[in-house]
Amino acid sequence: EPEVTQTPSHQVTQMGQEVILRCVPISNHLYFYWYRQILGQKVEFLVSFYNNEISEKSEIFDDQFSVERPDGSNFTLKIRSTKLEDSAMYFCASRGEGSNQPQHFGDGTRLSIL
Amino acid sequence: GDSVTQMEGPVTLSEEAFLTINCTYTATGYPSLFWYVQYPGEGLQLLLKATKADDKGSNKGFEATYRKETTSFHLEKGSVQVSDSAVYFCAHASNTGGFKTIFGAGTRLFVKA
Numbered sequence: 001e002p003e004v005t006q007t008p009s010h011q012v013t014q015m016g017q018e019v020i021l022r023c024v025p026i027s028n029h030l031y032f033y034w035y036r037q038i039l040g041q042k043v044e045f046l047v048s049f050y051n052n053e054i055s056e057k058s059e060i061f062d063d064q065f066s067v068e069r070p071d072g073s074n075f076t077l078k079i080r081s082t083k084l085e086d087s088a089m090y091f092c093a094s095r096g097e098g099s100n101q102p103q104h105f106g107d108g109t110r111l112s113i114l
Numbered sequence: 115g116d117s118v119t120q121m122e123g124p125v126t127l128s129e130e131a132f133l134t135i136n137c138t139y140t141a142t143g144y145p146s147l148f149w150y151v152q153y154p155g156e157g158l159q160l161l162l163k164a165t166k167a168d169d170k171g172s173n174k175g176f177e178a179t180y181r182k183e184t185t186s187f188h189l190e191k192g193s194v195q196v197s198d199s200a201v202y203f204c205a206h207a208s209n210t211g212g213f214k215t216i217f218g219a220g221t222r223l224f225v226k227a
Contacts, residue, residue, distance in 0.1 A: 031212060031213060033212070033214065033215070035215075041219075042219040043158070043203065043217040044217075045214045045215070048212025048213070048214050049212070056212040091157060093215070095213065100165040102146070102148055102160050102163050102207070103160075103207075103215050104160065105158040105159070105160075106157055
């Protein structure tokens with residue numbers, strides 16, 4: 001069964017540095033998402049992306065965050081200047097066409113900001 | 115606004131016990147409903163789904179029925195196993211915008227041998 005893959009599995013970065021989290025969604029999916037989960041807390045929506053543009057974003061997704069689909073397969077989340085509170089597990093997800101389709105999640109990237 | 119409320123954990127059960135994890139939602143219209151499971155150290159896996167009222171989703175012995183009248187989607191399993199120990203998230207898909215998934219806070223389940 002096709003799956004969403006994320007790299008790296010764990011990223012350790014100094015505060016203030018830029019970080020890029022990478023995702024390869026399922027190949028025929030059209031909607032792409034990023035979520036984050038701070039340790040022990042709920043999964044929070046960050047952003048959705050469709051047709052090469054952001055379709056919705058949360059208040060968490062401020063100017064420090066950006067997403068990009070640089071080619072036909074990758075979907076990236078960039079944090080320009082990381083803060084301690086950005087430490088979390090970041091999940092990428094994708095879904096196919098149709099409002100009833102579930103999202104398929106990757107295994108996540110654990111981001112640790114020092 | 116749209117939200118999902120599920121029972122707080124942790125829930126601790128003995129093997130072969132009956133499991134219920136309550137979940138209620140608020141949403142515009144009639145969203146699709148999901149249960150996701152997160153095993154220790156792993157990502158989110160879709161456990162089951164229901165797309166319309168009275169649908170029953172089922173997988174691996176787990177079941178949940180879409181109850182429009184009570185806006186609920188309670189997760190049940192007749193006989194839990196140690197391997198079911200995980201965090202369970204109730205969720206629904208927004209009907210608007212980018213169809214984001216809205217998650218409950220998660221319920222941690224411990225099953226003892």
